[in-house]
Amino acid sequence: MKFSKHIAQLTLDCVIFGFHHKKLKLILSKLKLAKEIYALPGGFILQEEDIEDAAKRILFERTGIQDLYLEEFGTFGRANRISDEDFQLFSGIAGDLYPDVEPPINENNQKMRIVSIGYYALVDFEKVIPQKIDLDESCDWYDIKELPNMIFDHQEMAHKGLQVLRENLDKKLLFNNLLPETFTMKNVQELYETVYDKPFPANNFQKKMLDLQILERLDKKYTGAKSKAPYLYRLKPRT
Amino acid sequence: MKFSKHIAQLTLDCVIFGFHHKKLKLILSKLKLAKEIYALPGGFILQEEDIEDAAKRILFERTGIQDLYLEEFGTFGRANRISDEDFQLFSGIAGDLYPDVEPPINENNQKMRIVSIGYYALVDFEKVIPQKIDLDESCDWYDIKELPNMIFDHQEMAHKGLQVLRENLDKKLLFNNLLPETFTMKNVQELYETVYDKPFPANNFQKKMLDLQILERLDKKYTGAKSKAPYLYRLKPRT
Known part of the structure; x- marks a missing residue:
């Protein structure tokens, strides 16, 4: 051969x-x-x-x-x-x-x-x-x-x-691989909605994500209108 | 070539x-x-x-x-x-x-x-x-x-x-492929316990399986001691 x-x-x-x-x-x-x-x-x-x-x-x-x-x-x-x-x-x-x-x-x-x-x-x-x-x-x-x-x-x-x-x-929590290093909760929610092609109610979604205890909350994202500025998150460093 | x-x-x-x-x-x-x-x-x-x-x-x-x-x-x-x-x-x-x-x-x-x-x-x-x-x-x-x-x-x-x-x-409910056509609930439970190498409490397990509504209950299995004979089940025919 x-x-x-x-x-x-x-x-x-x-x-x-x-x-x-x-x-x-x-x-x-x-x-x-x-x-x-x-x-x-x-x-x-x-x-x-x-x-x-x-x-x-x-x-x-x-x-x-x-x-x-x-x-x-x-x-x-x-x-x-x-x-x-x-x-x-x-x-x-x-x-x-x-x-x-x-x-x-x-x-x-x-x-x-x-x-x-x-x-x-x-x-x-x-x-x-x-x-x-x-x-x-x-x-x-x-x-x-x-x-x-x-x-x-x-x-x-x-x-x-x-x-x-x-x-x-969702099963393997891969979302951060498709996002920049820091992201808002809305970014994550929109990613889920896009991949699964269906809406995810914001309050439930935020609670579920925070309950996972894998996200670290950073400063607010500066958008000009400070009172409504969303928080930025990133994945907690692995311990 | x-x-x-x-x-x-x-x-x-x-x-x-x-x-x-x-x-x-x-x-x-x-x-x-x-x-x-x-x-x-x-x-x-x-x-x-x-x-x-x-x-x-x-x-x-x-x-x-x-x-x-x-x-x-x-x-x-x-x-x-x-x-x-x-x-x-x-x-x-x-x-x-x-x-x-x-x-x-x-x-x-x-x-x-x-x-x-x-x-x-x-x-x-x-x-x-x-x-x-x-x-x-x-x-x-x-x-x-x-x-x-x-x-x-x-x-x-x-x-x-x-x-x-x-x-x-469990996710795809494949258990029946590893069992004969008719089986007792205990057969299914033992199969799960063997594959996952851990115990599944009998009452919870039976309830979970019956709640799926995919099993059809047949006659009791004849074992000699009729009062304690377990029921046989099989998968419901697909409609």
Whole structure:
């Protein structure tokens, strides 16, 4: 068996979530193609690389952030997850980036089967400028409620990533990963309302959050109208 | 690129749980090796097979059951998850079963990197006689609390499977998959106590289960002492 630098039939794709102006956004690449098609940031895994390290490498490449929150959310392995048309489109641009895994079609004209591992990551929107790679015409934030035309099963992956974020945001108290270091209670509430797409009554919500005893109250946020200024919070330092 | 019948660097391993005499058991193969080493039931994935179908195929092969409960619980992809010693041992017996993915060492004596997808499955212990395949000296049920010496990272996979079962048993109400079609409340309670390794007070437990309104009460279980005979239950048919 001939070995390539990367594992030939396994990729990793990332749903990178950010929160901005009451919208849950994710980073997408607009591919260098005649047709307008978008993709989740992803890539092949090096032969001697832990899969989690591959995820960190790809996430750093696209966000410039080393220590973001990330979690695997499932493997995408339907045999027909890559349509013939998508396969042809993508092969045309991927050859330069991954010469070692080419050609992707064998002597019987059978296309290469690829399985993808899905990771989601949570970042502070303000800190990230999405970075494009060679395959991309551009790379930017998009509203998860208005996803464009996406390649392979990437739309399904994005929706599964959101589903798992919904299961985990409250259970694992991940909200601070999507906010700046200091935030108001209203920021947290709006984040919950956006992720779960439903209202959370303010009084109950504030009580629940304070009862967790994980937040430290700081000074008021200066807004000009001092009497109504909300308090700022941050996560208590771990002891 | 030359294509093999199976995806060369991706496998699937199954933690098949059964419940018997207050013990949580899983199916393990004792491998045909001079050393006593055990493995989770698993295998390679065919090029044209959905990954979930590969899991169903492998589970049917080992249990004789077609429609069991199964769920993916994560990918195991540490670069060093297969030690040199385990690799040599396993290569010696796997060649006959998977001639198309051999030889697993390239011209630079680099061993083949393999990533594995973990699935757990829940079965009625009474209905399953574990089936061995060509690689196995034997195949049987083992107590998860007393795992033998296992190959690769299979012990870690088994423990992760248990952890995810603990997260899901109650949340997704999976208990009936581990019990016969009809069961007493005490059977359910003992199952919970075994999986979570802690006592559940009987009165609270019964009330909680009945409040779910998913159980149908049947006749009493004949035990000889009729006055103390417990009721049998089964899941209500879906409407």
